[in-house]
Amino acid sequence: MSRLLYLQSGGPTAVLNISAQGVIETARAQGIAVCAAADGLAGLMAGRLLDCTAPAAADIARLAHLPGAAFGSSRDILPPLADDPQQWQQLAAVLQRFDIRQILLNGGNGSMETALLLQQLGTRFGLPLTVVGIPKTIDNDLEATDFSPGFPSAAKYLASSLREVLFDMRSMAQGRVFILEAMGRHVGWLTAAGALAALPDEAPPLLLLPEVAYDEARLFAAVRRQVDAQGYCAIVVSEGLRSADGRFVAQMHADKVYGHEQLGGAGVWLAQRIRQGLQLHAHVAVADCLQRAARHLLSAVDARLAYEVGRMAVQWALAGQGGVMAALQRVSSAQGCDWQVVPQPLAAVANLERALPAAFIAADGLDVTPACRAWLQPLLQGEVALPFAGGLPDMRRLHFHPLAG
Numbered sequence: 001m002s003r004l005l006y007l008q009s010g011g012p013t014a015v016l017n018i019s020a021q022g023v024i025e026t027a028r029a030q031g032i033a034v035c036a037a038a039d040g041l042a043g044l045m046a047g048r049l050l051d052c053t054a055p056a057a058a059d060i061a062r063l064a065h066l067p068g069a070a071f072g073s074s075r076d077i078l079p080p081l082a083d084d085p086q087q088w089q090q091l092a093a094v095l096q097r098f099d100i101r102q103i104l105l106n107g108g109n110g111s112m113e114t115a116l117l118l119q120q121l122g123t124r125f126g127l128p129l130t131v132v133g134i135p136k137t138i139d140n141d142l143e144a145t146d147f148s149p150g151f152p153s154a155a156k157y158l159a160s161s162l163r164e165v166l167f168d169m170r171s172m173a174q175g176r177v178f179i180l181e182a183m184g185r186h187v188g189w190l191t192a193a194g195a196l197a198a199l200p201d202e203a204p205p206l207l208l209l210p211e212v213a214y215d216e217a218r219l220f221a222a223v224r225r226q227v228d229a230q231g232y233c234a235i236v237v238s239e240g241l242r243s244a245d246g247r248f249v250a251q252m253h254a255d256k257v258y259g260h261e262q263l264g265g266a267g268v269w270l271a272q273r274i275r276q277g278l279q280l281h282a283h284v285a286v287a288d289c290l291q292r293a294a295r296h297l298l299s300a301v302d303a304r305l306a307y308e309v310g311r312m313a314v315q316w317a318l319a320g321q322g323g324v325m326a327a328l329q330r331v332s333s334a335q336g337c338d339w340q341v342v343p344q345p346l347a348a349v350a351n352l353e354r355a356l357p358a359a360f361i362a363a364d365g366l367d368v369t370p371a372c373r374a375w376l377q378p379l380l381q382g383e384v385a386l387p388f389a390g391g392l393p394d395m396r397r398l399h400f401h402p403l404a405g
Helices: 016-029 040-045 057-065 085-097 109-124 151-171 189-197 216-230 266-278 300-318 370-380
Strands: 003-008 034-037 049-051 100-107 130-135 176-182 206-208 232-238 281-286 324-333 336-345
Touching (some): 003 300, 016 057, 016 300, 100 109, 151 232, 151 300, 176 189, 189 206, 189 232, 216 266, 232 266, 300 324
Parallel strands (some): 003 034, 176 232, 176 281
16 A cells, blocks of 8 residues: 655644644545654654554544644654665665655755755665655744745744743843843744734844854944933844854854754843943743744744645645646736645755845844834734643643554
């Protein structure tokens, strides 16, 4: 019996499992046997697949309530054939053993490179394999798509949390600085979302983006102006903040799998600089995994389109349209803003990184432009109800049986 395989790769988002729901429900509605890799590519290599055909429809629908990666994930990547031919042979054997005909890979730009290589693997070993990418990343750095599912909900969480803190700061002004450290290794989309937290009658939060070199004199002058005018200042700093020489101001170590830097500590570093340079009290909060796990505050736009990219990926895969990613294209009309799902070649996405465009960065480098705010605002629209039990979100784990093969 041929099967469609779904696998999750890289860091989770609050809507990752909604894309999985879209894949599984669409495949099952068409009578297609569907399975998922346990722990992403690592599980696929080991032949650890989970049966998604047998569970009750109500259990599959519960995926929409769960943050994280319901089937597990990994940061493993598939190297080129010349670098590890044995791994390619092992993977081809697993795909043949389970009669996998379609692969839907849900991930970011590194995962889209793996999806492209999987399509090539099918050709290399003569497998009837169709591979489609499903976009996902809170960093919003995927090319060829208007936004990446997961980003709007993370942005909504950050902007909402910061707006709440602004009221807290207002009630306890007196020379205080609040610093929120957001994710974003090389790009500042999440940091930019902090601009939406601004209160109508007060100065907006200052933004320290990876795309703009850290300028201490400029920042300190802006902080002093805000503290003198309103008693406090809020700053959103990207974990990927760089100094003028291009080096990260805070780096823990290099990632063993991707080779990327593992960052953390930009907020603490900045607080120390402000305390020493301005003699102001500086409090630091690090959103860290909270910004990608906040299922209680989803963007309805994000949830709807996360499902839709999963649904369309199945349609294209079953039609034999492989080597593409299910991208989102913004459509503006007199009625407002909406999106349609369009195929984009994996080669136009794989391992590419989309930075915040210059037109979205204010002239002083400490804010975003009205064009950026107008682009961001529609993404955060709407909320999604979450069932509660015992006063807390009802997030019971789902259990899937291993697939025999």
